[in-house]
Amino acid sequence: MHRFAIRVRYGDTDQMGFAYYAHYLRWFEIGRTELLRDLGMSYASVERDLGVLLPVLTAHCDYKRSARYDDRVWIETAVAELKRASMRFAYRIVHEDGGLLAIGYTEHCFLSRDGRPVRMPVELQQLMDRAPRV
């Protein structure tokens, strides 16, 4: 899987002392964005140059162990499914000590700038074909 490291910030913690559960979805966003970038295209360019948005249809996260303040964690991302009209990213959030913190996925469709569902652009398809798979 593609790997990208982030650090749990003070503003990410809650009064339990753990990273608040909604932030994991932000981490998923960072994971899929950096996966795309490493494949050679920024998500900014997907929106701007391919003219396609990838809104989230479904987000799912299973929390295994808590992330704490200042923990350095890996966001691991891979492509789990590629279809004509949708795709799925899979994620693992892993502590730098190797412990698994969470697993999850997001499912996306493709929308044109004016909000119509479209097929996955061929340029994106070709990019995704080279992505790590699970």
Added chain:
Amino acid sequence: MHRFAIRVRYGDTDQMGFAYYAHYLRWFEIGRTELLRDLGMSYASVERDLGVLLPVLTAHCDYKRSARYDDRVWIETAVAELKRASMRFAYRIVHEDGGLLAIGYTEHCFLSRDGRPVRMPVELQQLMDRAPRV
């Protein structure tokens, strides 16, 4: 289902002009908190007086339609499952025009203050027995 209204704030939107997908998990938190409060116990008191934390084991959200800036939306919350060692809340995010924006659920276990898994406290059980169910 229990209903609580919130408004989409500027800081909730992203450059698509929609509420960012992670904020729905925050709305779920507001929903279950206000459900508890209306049953007669604040979640603050669950932590402080019953000495039990309800960390999230799983969060899931299916996004149906986008929420936009300044939209007033209903967070609808109900209890979907009550077990000895875990419970599940179900949510619907509904636009004030009646349109369904998202459905989701969160699953929780019960932890003592020192982090050990415990059974649902009887006071919480009694409260939950009076909650709206789906």
Added chain:
Amino acid sequence: MHRFAIRVRYGDTDQMGFAYYAHYLRWFEIGRTELLRDLGMSYASVERDLGVLLPVLTAHCDYKRSARYDDRVWIETAVAELKRASMRFAYRIVHEDGGLLAIGYTEHCFLSRDGRPVRMPVELQQLMDRAPRV
């Protein structure tokens, strides 16, 4: 001053057990938005119908006492200064027990949709003339 109540949510707290300091700027946004709404115009309509954006030039907050989880706090908002090309809102964050939690201000300019600085639209000026002042 105009008053609007919000509640400190779990996701707002940090591991000190207090509301994270950046969230106060979000509360300021809620304050000025609800002030405008009570004067008869939503900020959404300012952007859409008057075609003017009010980006923040300066934000300032003095933190006096901490807000804690589930605290109900008042956002008090008033207009502190109205000029042709800019305006200033003043804020007080007040605990429901009456204690002052924070004071602050934001300064805004007026931009057309294409990003040029413009004068305050006359409709907004008339609205602001009726706003509470400090």
Added chain:
Amino acid sequence: MHRFAIRVRYGDTDQMGFAYYAHYLRWFEIGRTELLRDLGMSYASVERDLGVLLPVLTAHCDYKRSARYDDRVWIETAVAELKRASMRFAYRIVHEDGGLLAIGYTEHCFLSRDGRPVRMPVELQQLMDRAPRV
């Protein structure tokens, strides 16, 4: 000044297409945390080992130019003032193209774990004496 790079994420943007103004305070937190780390002590360790919290007394930000989605920006941090009972960090947010996006500062006091104001611990003082100054 100390420099640390971050990237503007989708969840940071608002419907103007810019980074929402409250996130700059989060960036300031990242800046002072990484400044401390590079001096040899994590802020986590300041709280845990020195037993002192550095709550924010004042936060101030002047916004000069907007940060946009996926922009890579530098957080530049320095110590602006060291006093017995308080200290001030100064920040510059700089686009990777060199353009100045924002300047600001935060003022902090020192609290013991039980919430009493204390003097700056000598270990922190020694650390801060080696920090970049403005």
